[in-house]
Amino acid sequence: AIQMTQSPSSLSASVGDRVTITCRASQDIRNKVGWYQQQPGKAPRFLVFAASGLQNGVPSRFGGSGSGTDFTLTITSLQPEDFATYYCLQNYNTPWTFGQGTKVEIK
Amino acid sequence: EVQLVQSGAEVKKPGESLNISCRGSTYSFNHYWIAWVRQLPGKGLELMGIIYPGDSDTRYSPSFQGQVTMSVDKSISTAYLQWSSLKASDSAMYYCARDGSGSHSDSYGMDVWGQGTTVTVSS
Numbered sequence: 001a002i003q004m005t006q007s008p009s010s011l012s013a014s015v016g017d018r019v020t021i022t023c024r025a026s027q028d029i030r031n032k033v034g035w036y037q038q039q040p041g042k043a044p045r046f047l048v049f050a051a052s053g054l055q056n057g058v059p060s061r062f063g064g065s066g067s068g069t070d071f072t073l074t075i076t077s078l079q080p081e082d083f084a085t086y087y088c089l090q091n092y093n094t095p096w097t098f099g100q101g102t103k104v105e106i107k
Numbered sequence: 108e109v110q111l112v113q114s115g116a117e118v119k120k121p122g123e124s125l126n127i128s129c130r131g132s133t134y135s136f137n138h139y140w141i142a143w144v145r146q147l148p149g150k151g152l153e154l155m156g157i158i159y160p161g162d163s164d165t166r167y168s169p170s171f172q173g174q175v176t177m178s179v180d181k182s183i184s185t186a187y188l189q190w191s192s193l194k195a196s197d198s199a200m201y202y203c204a205r206d207g208s209g210s211h212s213d214s215y216g217m218d219v220w221g222q223g224t225t226v227t228v229s230s
Contacts, residue, residue: 045220094166
């Protein structure tokens with residue numbers, strides 16, 4: 001199975017900061033990566049498809065990039081509602097696999 | 108509105124069987140992969156497997172192969188996750204989610220999620 005190594009596992013940031021989260025795949029997965037946000041006690045929310053496509057309704061401060069093995073989720077100006085845990089998921093082939101998650105906390 | 112609605116919380120004893128459900132509405136249920144995702148208390152998301160309702164093609168993640176069974180009833184647009192003999196370590200939140208591609212041969216990402224079903228297994 002393809003492994004997704006996500007980093008960092010947690011970070012502290014302030015409102016207005018720029019935040020970057022990375023995922024590295026264990027093999028070339030083209031652009032088959034999505035990013036998800038999970039707030040405490042809630043179901044995950046789909047943010048980014050195909051590495052860089054913004055899902056409908058997701059604020060433009062979220063952005064994804066990368067291809068091959070290295071992928072990035074960037075939040076350009078962190079808002080209070082963005083404090084959450086973020087996951088990447090590869091859907092290049094089955095079994096689809098998640099990264100370990102990155103918890104974004106308030107500094 | 109496209110929705111996945113999951114069955115309610117369950118409290119079971121070790122060794123008991125369990126079937127939880129996920130009903131899709133307002134879309135063509137047969138043509139979208141359904142994924143099941145486990146979240147242990149305080150831990151990350153784990154993809155258990157996926158099932159394509161149109162032909163019941165099922166792909167289990169290795170850790171879950173033989174531990175659970177995924178199935179669908181197309182007539183009522185419902186997917187199921189089943190255990191034959193629960194263990195305490197199965198206590199978790201379980202989510203179903205739809206892959207938004209609408210294709211058996213492609214994947215887009217999980218664009219619609221159920222609200223989750225909490226399973227508690229305790230003697």
